[in-house]
Amino acid sequence: MKMTTKTTTQTTTTTTTKRVVCYINQFFAGMGGEEQAHVPPLVRPGAIGPAAQVQSLFGGEAKVVATVICGDSFYGEHLEAAREECVRMIGEFKPDVLMAGPAFNAGRYGVACGDVCAAVTEGLGIPAVTGMFSENPGVELYSPQVFIVKTADSARGMKDALGAMTSLARKLLGGAPLGAAEEEGYFSRGTRRNFFYETSGARRAVDMLLKKLAGTPFSTEYEMPVFKRITPAKPLENLEKATIALVSSGGIVPRGNPDHIRVSSAESYGIYDISGLDDLTPDEFESIHGGYDRVWANEDPDTVLPLDVMRELEKEGVFGKLYDHVFTTTGTGTAVAHAERFGREIGERLKRDGVDAVILTST
Numbered sequence: 001m002k003m004t005t006k007t008t009t010q011t012t013t014t015t016t017t018k019r020v021v022c023y024i025n026q027f028f029a030g031m032g033g034e035e036q037a038h039v040p041p042l043v044r045p046g047a048i049g050p051a052a053q054v055q056s057l058f059g060g061e062a063k064v065v066a067t068v069i070c071g072d073s074f075y076g077e078h079l080e081a082a083r084e085e086c087v088r089m090i091g092e093f094k095p096d097v098l099m100a101g102p103a104f105n106a107g108r109y110g111v112a113c114g115d116v117c118a119a120v121t122e123g124l125g126i127p128a129v130t131g132m133f134s135e136n137p138g139v140e141l142y143s144p145q146v147f148i149v150k151t152a153d154s155a156r157g158m159k160d161a162l163g164a165m166t167s168l169a170r171k172l173l174g175g176a177p178l179g180a181a182e183e184e185g186y187f188s189r190g191t192r193r194n195f196f197y198e199t200s201g202a203r204r205a206v207d208m209l210l211k212k213l214a215g216t217p218f219s220t221e222y223e224m225p226v227f228k229r230i231t232p233a234k235p236l237e238n239l240e241k242a243t244i245a246l247v248s249s250g251g252i253v254p255r256g257n258p259d260h261i262r263v264s265s266a267e268s269y270g271i272y273d274i275s276g277l278d279d280l281t282p283d284e285f286e287s288i289h290g291g292y293d294r295v296w297a298n299e300d301p302d303t304v305l306p307l308d309v310m311r312e313l314e315k316e317g318v319f320g321k322l323y324d325h326v327f328t329t330t331g332t333g334t335a336v337a338h339a340e341r342f343g344r345e346i347g348e349r350l351k352r353d354g355v356d357a358v359i360l361t362s363t
Contacts, residue, residue, distance in 0.1 A: 018062035018173050021090045022051035023100040023116050025109050029069040034293045037108075039071035040078075041085040043092075050162060054099055057166040062173070066093045068116075072108040073293070079115065086116050087123050095126060097169050102131030102161040103138060105153040105265065105333040107291070110138025117146040127172040131161045134187075135336055143187040147172070150185055153265060153333065182219065242356035245323035247346060249331030250304035250363045251289030252280065252297065261329055263290030269329035269342050274322075278311045291332030292363045305361055323355050331362060 026036040028049040047055045048067035055064040068089050075082040090098060098120045103110035110132045117128035122145075131149040132139050139148055149168060151161040164185050171178060181188040197204065204221070211218035236242050253261060259270040280301035287297035287304060302308045305326060314322050327346050331339075350358065 017060065018058075018096040019094060020054065020058065020062045020064045020169075021093050021095040021098050022047065022054055022064055022067045023086065023090070023098060023113065024049050024051065024067060024069055025075075025106075025112065026069060026071045027109075029067070031069070034073075034290075037071040037073035037293065038077075039069070040074050041068060041070040041082055041089060043068050043089045050102075050158065051099070053158075053162050054166060057162060058170070061170065062096070065095065066090075070112065072106070072112060075112040075115070076108050082112075083115055083119050087119050090116075090120055091124050095124075097126055097173055098128040099165060099169060100128065100130040102149070102151050102158070102165065103136060104131075104151055104155060104157065104161070105133040105136050107137050107332065110136035111141060112138075114138040114142030114146055114148065118142055121146065127169065129165050129169045129172070131165050132187075139187055144189050147189075148187045150187060153335070236357055239319050240317060241320040243321045243323055243354060244310070244319050245326070245350055245355045245358045246274075246305060246307070246310065246361065247327045247358050248305045248361040249329055249334070250297070250361055251287045251294075251330040252285055252301045252305040252326075252328050253288055255284060255286050257286075257288050261288060263288050263330055263332075265333040265335065266330045267338055269327055269346070271325050271327055273324060274307060274326050275324040277307060279308045280305060289330045289332065289363065291330070297363075304363060310359075320356075323350070323353070 026039045027033055029044075030049060031039060044067050046066065047064040048069070051064045051067045055062075058064075066089075068086055070082055070086060075086075098117060100113035100117050101109065103113045113130040113132070117130050120126060120128045127147070129147045129149065130138075131151040133151055133153040135153070142148065147168060149161065149164045151157050151164075168184060168186060171184075178184050199207075208218045208220065251261070251263070253259070253270055254272060259268065261268055261270055282298055282301065285301040285305075287294040287301065289297070297304045305328065307326075310322050313319060327342075329342060
């Protein structure tokens with residue numbers, strides 16, 4: 001009997017664990033708030049802060065190899081230097097993807113996340129994902145360049161935000177085709193792609209029209225931008241006789257914050273009598289704003305709400321009279337809807353009281 005030997009070859013497929021670097025600010029790194037906002041870029045091996053949840057969500061598919069940290073104020077005040085250093089640190093760990101934030105509605109943090117994501121995508125050629133609330137200025141600045149997942153306005157939405165960011169990053173890493181921005185949960189990047197539909201464009205247009213007429217939800221296939229147009233007020237005809245009011249989003253309030261205005265994402269404003277005052281002293285006033293370093297404002301509240309200078313100009317006859325009350329709130333994170341309501345209510349009162357002009361001070 002002739003015997004034959006058959007040799008079989010078994011092929012083993014190995015999956016390479018993807019490498020992830022996360023970017024966060026000083027607050028989410030556990031270093032502190034505004035007092036640490038000037039911390040320059042630094043890097044820590046492994047997952048720090050929200051990056052630990054990112055690691056958990058990826059499971060064994062990817063590993064967070066490092067977390068880059070930078071203070072919000074430092075990044076904003078040293079944009080080019082901070083960008084260059086952060087990209088250098090990120091590049092040293094040879095990541096496959098960058099996860100930044102999420103920044104929610106924190107403006108400086110959003111700008112930093114958007115900027116570092118854009119720089120990494122361009123400079124290192126890897127995908128980058130961040131997350132922000134719709135009103136974060138980082139959305140308008142960076143959404144054409146960066147994948148920005150839609151999030152809640154505060155860290156209360158951290159779980160959902162990280163879940164959505166990780167899901168999108170997983171698709172980008174795997175090379176899976178992405179659907180429309182609305183379907184994938186990120187802000188439109190302004191690009192258009194062709195899709196195949198079962199029905200013709202004419203039929204889809206009629207279906208949308210019928211839904212609109214019936215008052216039922218529908219989604220357009222070509223979203224048009226909407227811009228509010230506000231006609232500027234006419235110049236003052238006679239400044240020497242004008243009554244001028246002070247309004248501020250800088251958070252200057254009587255000590256103790258009697259109206260309990262929120263330090264960020266404000267939903268109210270305060271009205272305070274200044275008729276007998278020539279100066280805002282630190283004994284009587286303070287800043288409760290959560291979006292900037294309040295040291296100087298608390299030493300001299302006039303740096304944000306300049307009552308002292310306005311009184312001097314009033315006495316010199318530069319303008320007629322300073323209105324007897326100031327209006328103040330905090331601007332950081334405040335929703336546009338609330339800000340518009342503040343403006344309408346304050347404007348109606350000032351107009352009723354014969355005020356001719358307003359000086360709006362910020363930070």
